[in-house]
Amino acid sequence: MDIGTVNSLSYEDFVDVFGNIVEKCPLVAAAVWSQRPFSNLAQMETAVNDFIDSLTVSGKEGVLRCHPCLAGRELHSGSLTADSREEQRQAGLTSLDPAEAEHLQRLNVQYKQRFGFPFVICARLNDRATIEHRLVERLANEPTQELRLAIEEVKKICRLRLQSLVAWANKL
Ligand SMILES: NC(=O)N[C@H]1NC(=O)NC1=O
Incomplete structure (x- = not known):
């Protein structure tokens, strides 16, 4: 799957594919979907990491x-x-x-x-x-x-x- 395919996924398909990149936290994929298009996978990973970093302490504990x-x-x-x-x-x-x-x-x-x-x-x-x-x-x-x-x-x-x-x- 190239980044073009990732960028073209519907919200539902994107969450189906990437919903468990953080264990049992499909919210992470749901949150970064709206940040497409990504230039490459590394940029998608940065979006995920930024989202995790933006969580409060209790969010991170969750x-x-x-x-x-x-x-x-x-x-x-x-x-x-x-x-x-x-x-x-x-x-x-x-x-x-x-x-x-x-x-x-x-x-x-x-x-x-x-x-x-x-x-x-x-x-x-x-x-x-x-x-x-x-x-x-x-x-x-x-x-x-x-x-x-x-x-x-x-x-x-x-x-x-x-x-x-x-x-x-x-x-x-
Ligand atoms: N508790 C814990 O680290 N669980 C995780 N680690 C890992 O690599 N996969 C997991 O589910």
Whole structure:
């Protein structure tokens, strides 16, 4: 899919295609649709990032809360989005042994209690060891710093999802 095709999508098709570039937040795609035409994909990504940056603190926390916990309840109940499932699979989180899964779950609970939103990290740029390491490290952050870091991870996830979507559509 080239940028001309992206620019020509109706609002409905645009949100159908790009509605999950930020996990369970189709509002992001809905908000940037009216900023077309984009000169290239990077400009679309900038529009998305600017929109996320423009959110209030509670808006950003809301975006984070739309993410499932890594290796959490949704993974086990099969209710993850296809994007999230594939990302967690690539990071090795779908094949944890019970002790690893329990350890990660304990850390996730601690993190959520401390910050009020789930731990978010770009799974495709990490593996199970770095995810656990970063989770322990980030637990020590101040809330303001942690919100900023977590939102940067949302942007990394978004960038890779956008790239995958466009690469996928190019093969059609
Ligand atoms: N909690 C969390 O980080 N979830 C996300 N990370 C990722 O790469 N995909 C997700 O769903």
